[in-house]
Amino acid sequence: MKRLAAKFFSTSFVWFLGFAFFSQASLAEKGPITALLVDKKTNTLTVSEYVKGEYKTIKKYHATLGKVKGDKEEEKDLKTPEGIYTFNAYLTPPHIKPKFGKMAFYVDYPNSFDKLAGRTGYDIMLHATNEPDRLKQNYDSEGCIVLRNEDITEVKPYIRLGLTPIIIFPELTDEFLHPGKNAKLVEFFNSWVKAWETKSLDGYVDHYHSDFSANGKDKKGWKAYKGALNSRYSEIAVNPTDVMFISHPKYWVVTFTQNYWSKLKNGGTGHRSHGTKILYIAEESGQPKIIAETFSNLMW
Numbered sequence: 001m002k003r004l005a006a007k008f009f010s011t012s013f014v015w016f017l018g019f020a021f022f023s024q025a026s027l028a029e030k031g032p033i034t035a036l037l038v039d040k041k042t043n044t045l046t047v048s049e050y051v052k053g054e055y056k057t058i059k060k061y062h063a064t065l066g067k068v069k070g071d072k073e074e075e076k077d078l079k080t081p082e083g084i085y086t087f088n089a090y091l092t093p094p095h096i097k098p099k100f101g102k103m104a105f106y107v108d109y110p111n112s113f114d115k116l117a118g119r120t121g122y123d124i125m126l127h128a129t130n131e132p133d134r135l136k137q138n139y140d141s142e143g144c145i146v147l148r149n150e151d152i153t154e155v156k157p158y159i160r161l162g163l164t165p166i167i168i169f170p171e172l173t174d175e176f177l178h179p180g181k182n183a184k185l186v187e188f189f190n191s192w193v194k195a196w197e198t199k200s201l202d203g204y205v206d207h208y209h210s211d212f213s214a215n216g217k218d219k220k221g222w223k224a225y226k227g228a229l230n231s232r233y234s235e236i237a238v239n240p241t242d243v244m245f246i247s248h249p250k251y252w253v254v255t256f257t258q259n260y261w262s263k264l265k266n267g268g269t270g271h272r273s274h275g276t277k278i279l280y281i282a283e284e285s286g287q288p289k290i291i292a293e294t295f296s297n298l299m300w
Helices: 002-008 024-028 112-116 132-136 147-160 182-197 199-207 219-230
Strands: 034-039 046-050 054-062 083-091 104-107 125-129 138-143 165-169 232-239 241-247 252-264 269-284 285-295
Touching: 034 054, 034 147, 046 147, 054 147, 112 269, 112 285, 125 147, 165 241, 182 199, 182 232, 182 241, 182 252, 182 285, 199 219, 219 232
Parallel strands: 034 165
Antiparallel strands: 034 046, 046 054, 083 104, 083 165, 104 125, 232 252, 241 252, 252 269, 269 285
């Protein structure tokens, strides 16, 4: 694991494609795509709308962050993690401690990428506080992002569990505000989909990192698994929709809804699924390669 973590962070940059799970409620309540951008240098949380590959600012708020500066690496280091996350739970009193104020949104740290990199910790939240004076401090949490009760009440309508990203930057600069304009990332994603749909096994597997791991399979096992499926199917369609690109100094992220179907060679119906595909991609030999992936199945 230490070797893998070193490989991740010795590269010039890392692509991370993917995200945590969309909820059925989120899919049923489609509207403008929003994202929360946290700038640790300025202690700012920005609510943004994602429009044509770019973020448009809606409103900014002051945020109090972890007592210790830097990127979170291990449990109880009092650092706020840096990366791309989503929210997996929402709680209000009496189900949260008084110090969390009116509400708390749990962040999915450590996500799959953090775990592969050996990062530990738990209970990272975006929460309010019952001590307003804490917001006079820039660094006064145990790793969470803290807003005033009034501010988090304004932010709440923009958050959809499992869908709205919270992207935490060491410093948010202009280069990260136009993530959907990265032609190389878009081409990589499109070529991966095409290779899968055309059953080009070698081309498909070439998109994967040598340290790939998913569902208990390494790269060799993944190729054998996909090859067996290809031998059964005459047609495959992935049909990605709701594609969103997200940029971070450590990651690139693409989130999309996968609307998969396949046809058996005897003409029968193969497999059908509908949900969120999560691909984690790291640079290897100067090229983006998928290092892990997950899928959350949803009802049609």
